[in-house]
Amino acid sequence: MxxxxxxxxxxxxxxxxxxxxxxxxxxxxxxxxxxxxRPPTRSTKQRMVCIGNMLGFYPDAFWPQVEPTTTTSTLKTEGWLETKDFQWGRTTAGLEPLRDHLSVISGLDHGLKGGHFAIHAFLSGVRQIDAKSMPMANVTIDQYAADFIAGQTRFPTLTIGSESGIHQGCQLSWTRSGTRVPPIPGPQQLFEKLFIGxxxxxxxxxxxxxxxxxxxxxxxxxxxxxxxxxxxxxxxxxxxxxxxxxxxxxxxxxxxxxxxxxxKPDAPFAQPKNRNMVEDLPLLYDLIVLALQTDSTRIATLEIGGDFNPNDLGVSGGYHGLSHHGQRTENIEKLITLETYQVEQFARFVDKLNELTDENGTLLSQTTVLFGSGMGNANSHTNTNLPVILAGGGFQHGRHLAFDPKSNSRPPLTNLFVSMLQNFGLETEQFATSTGTLRGLA
Missing domain, CATH: 1.20.58 (Methane Monooxygenase Hydroxylase; Chain G, domain 1)
Incomplete structure (x- = not known):
């Protein structure tokens, strides 16, 4: 034109x-x-990866088991507790070998309602419908951080996710003007972006x-x-x-x-073809590792959406339908199979980051990785007590930070985002609905 x-x-x-x-x-x-x-970043190259699941995780299999000791009374009297003595849930058991590099954080959310229509607020803390009068709209943490390192890498951020599935596809990343960031739909396109041209x-x-x-x-x-x-x-x-x-x-x-x-960097292997989200997921993680390793970007997001097909894992039924399991044991077991696979691939990703080193240490120690969902319980359409796991970034890990979801002093999940942004190198005390940094995180 x-x-x-x-x-x-x-x-x-x-x-x-x-x-x-x-x-x-x-x-x-x-x-x-x-x-x-914008404020300057620190000299070491900090990275950030945020991974969101569109349909959440079955809570009883995701959360660690906390023994009924004196620590549980601390949860009720002080509103939160920290414990290193916990057992992973069935879904998250594959994270045990990486325990020292991970923290699981329970009891936090954004105080939102809306079910599927509030999932897009996972990385912003604000629903788009509520953000029209806000100066920064419903900007997500990845886009907020990218503004402060603009020009330092070829791609300020990489947003990856499918456009198929429920609710118009991937809605994980939003700019500060409230515009959805269209995702890179598969490994074929991501490979082309990183290595071809x-x-x-x-x-x-x-x-x-x-x-x-x-x-x-x-x-x-x-x-x-x-x-x-x-x-x-x-x-x-x-x-x-x-x-x-x-x-x-x-x-x-x-x-x-x-x-x-x-x-651009030389391609490490031939360009792949898109297959399906189940088979593509490990390759997408591998390409994100390469993007970080080659410093093509320092910020990436990945959404696992409603097009994650159970049949590709040998499980009958639809992912969305299984998430609404109605407490039927058969459906719950199928759902746990899907979610366990997702956690296993996340664990493989974290392990890869931990294996790669440079003069500043492991790539994992320089990369803050957030894994979770904007959906707390898909079966009941609730956005409370969101599943959250934090890895890498130089934080102290190997613990479960549990916040009482009924406590009036419970911080919003956006407090974690302030801590992540500061760790990334930003001199900021505020992000969206935050009230400060997340206590207990160091």
């Missing part, structure tokens, strides 16, 4: 700027009639995309100037916020331009 033809089009209220990966939406302006529809033809094509995006942004700026003449003060403020998002896109385009002439 040429710029000349774009200039002849009116600037619509619901206009979406979408071209070659750019996507920002114009806010609603009440005073117009509808016209159609070093030839002159690919570089020229990327330069053309950059020029196209800059032309579109020029049009947006000019159209916004015309639009601003008909706005009241409040809507002018909204437009100013929107133009801040436009400037952010400009910065990302400029940073991407800087990487066009820098060769």
């Amino acid at each position: 040429r710029t000349e033809s774009l200039q002849r089009r009116p600037f619509q209220r619901r206009h979406l700027l979408r071209a070659a990966g750019v996507s920002i939406s114009l806010p609603f302006f009440a005073s117009l009639k509808a016209s159609g529809d 070093n030839d002159a033809k690919s570089r020229d094509a990327e330069l053309d995309r950059v020029r196209m995006q800059n032309s579109i942004l020029d049009l947006v700026r000019d159209s916004a100037k015309d639009l601003s003449r008909g706005l009241n003060r409040r809507d002018q403020e909204k437009l100013d916020e929107y133009m801040t998002s436009v400037r952010d896109v400009e910065k990302r385009i400029a940073l991407r331009r800087n990487w066009i002439d820098i060769p």
Whole structure:
């Protein structure tokens, strides 16, 4: 599409700027009639990986067993306890060899309701529907952290997940303007992004995309100037916020331009083909390890969605249906089989990070890994007591931090995110609904 033809089009209220990966939406302006529809990081390279399960985990098999000793009374009187003497649940038993590199954290959530329609808030603490008036909308921790290391790696973040399944596919990552980050759908596309495109033809094509995006942004700026003449003060403020998002896109385009002439790493093996989520999961984890190891990115997210097919594990039934097991033993056993496989692949990923070393130590010690879900119990559609496991990052591990879900002094899960961001190198005391850092985490 040429710029000349774009200039002849009116600037619509619901206009979406979408071209070659750019996507920002114009806010609603009440005073117009509808016209159609950063602080420095520390010197060591810290990484962050967040893994989200769309349908949660069966609680009775996921959580560790806490012995009824004096520690349980501490949970009731002080609102939380820390114990190293715990037994993993059936689903998480495969994590035992990595105990010293992991912490399991129970009793925390975002205080939200909505079942499947609140899962997308797992990494933000805020539902999109509640975030429209918030300065940072429902930005997720990965995108928040990426802003502070922009330009240091070829890809600020890698968002991976399927677009199939329930509720419009992967919704794990959101920008600070409240825009969903489209995911990389499989290992074939992730491999291509990491390792393919070093030839002159690919570089020229990327330069053309950059020029196209800059032309579109020029049009947006000019159209916004015309639009601003008909706005009241409040809507002018909204437009100013929107133009801040436009400037952010400009910065990302400029940073991407800087990487066009820098060769990508050599591919370690032939490009794979997408198969199914069960078979692809180990390969996706391996590619994330390579992305971190080659410093192609320092931040990645992976969502295991509703397209995770039980039949590919030899289990009959649908994943979504099994998550609503209705307390039927047969369905619960099938669900535990699926969830155990997911935890085993997560354990394999953590182990790989721990095996790789450089002058600063293991890759795991430099990578904070969050594993969990925005769904606490899919059978009852609750978003409370979210399953959370934290690995690596130099934190003290080998323990179960248990918070009383009924305590008034219970911190929000976003407090953990503040601790993770600080560990990543950000000088921040606040993230979304947080009240500070997470006590007990060191």
